[in-house]
Amino acid sequence: MKIDLTGKTAVVTGSTLGIGFAIAKGLAEAGATVVVNGRKQDAVDKAIELLKQAVPGANVRGVAADLATAEGCAVLAKAEPSADILVNNLGIFAQQDFFDVPDEEWTRFFDVNVLSGVRVSRAYVPGMVDRKWGRVIFISSESGLNIPKDMIHYGVTKTANIAVSRGLAKRLAGTGVTVNSILPGPTLSEGAADMLRDEVAKSGQTVEQAAAAFVKQHRPTSIIQRAATVEEVANLVVYTASPQASATTGAALRVDGGVVDTIA
Known part of the structure; x- marks a missing residue:
């Protein structure tokens, strides 16, 4: 199987480091034009430089914007008004006891981990529907199924990613746009x-x-x-973004090393 994303534009949120950067690299290697995103311009510029070094000839652009805010999402959508592939990767995590997490932290986690993907999807999906092709991928976590006792607030937001993904997939039935969530384990x-x-x-x-x-x-x-390595997670994302994955939608795809103890 050869995945060819030539001619497709992919926006990957939170992609200056970690899993997001690995996803951006994998998509660029498959021929996609990649838009990286981070909060700070210097981090975005560094990621673009590293991607071009890693993938000679890659077409890479970047937008510095804080997607935890509605204003930041609007900045991204204005700078890059169209995408064929959207990877909602932006996320934060922290180990903290339930009784030590104040309301403000619950709100911060929801803004970053959930609303960023909701807002950016709202911006890009209508264009995908018009073109009758698109891929939307939410990076969730096995913690969305198996809520960790020391990161309950994080787990709740990852469950929300799965719910939004499934619901949006059903909303877009028959449009040619697929929506899936990817559930990494410890990475x-x-x-x-x-x-x-x-x-x-x-x-x-x-x-x-x-x-x-x-x-x-x-x-x-x-x-x-x-x-897992970040590349192992990115490999599943690249496949899910490909034309070959056209019959996969509404799915929660695990790349968790078998952490979730289920056969389904």
């Missing part, structure tokens, strides 16, 4: 590496070893018994 992104920094320093382990130990302790149902 060794820059954010995860930062979370493990103290453990790495204390134990003398590599970050990969520390991540595997974290998975075994906190996600013992993992079948692969390690953290």
Whole structure:
């Protein structure tokens, strides 16, 4: 199977680092024109430079905008008014006990993890419908199915991603636009590496070893018994964005290493 996205424009939110950057790279390698996004211009510029180095000849643009706000979403839509592929990747996470999470933090997580995707989808999907082709992908998490006790507020927003994706897929039935959610498990992104920094320093382990130990302790149902790489997550996203995935819509696709203990 050869995935060819030549002629397609892909907007990937929150794509200056981590899973988002890996998704942008994978889409560029498949021939798509890629629009990267981050809050700060210098981060966006650096990501564009790195992508062009990694994928010679890639057509990459960028928009600096804070998509946690309606104003930031409007900035993105004005700068890049059309997209064939939209990856709603922007998200934040943090380990925090339920009783220590104030209202303001619940609101911040909802704005970043849920409303950003809602607003950006509202901006881009009508054009996809007019062209009778489009791909919308929400990056959720296995935590949306298996709510972690130490990140309840995060898990709730990831469940919301799955719900929005499923509902929007049904709303767009017969239009040629597919909508799916991708559910990574523990993934060794820059954010995860930062979370493990103290453990790495204390134990003398590599970050990969520390991540595997974290998975075994906190996600013992993992079948692969390690953290996934950002590239492994990106590979599923690129396929889901492809013409070959035309019969896949309304799905919650897991790339969680088997953490969710179910056969369905």
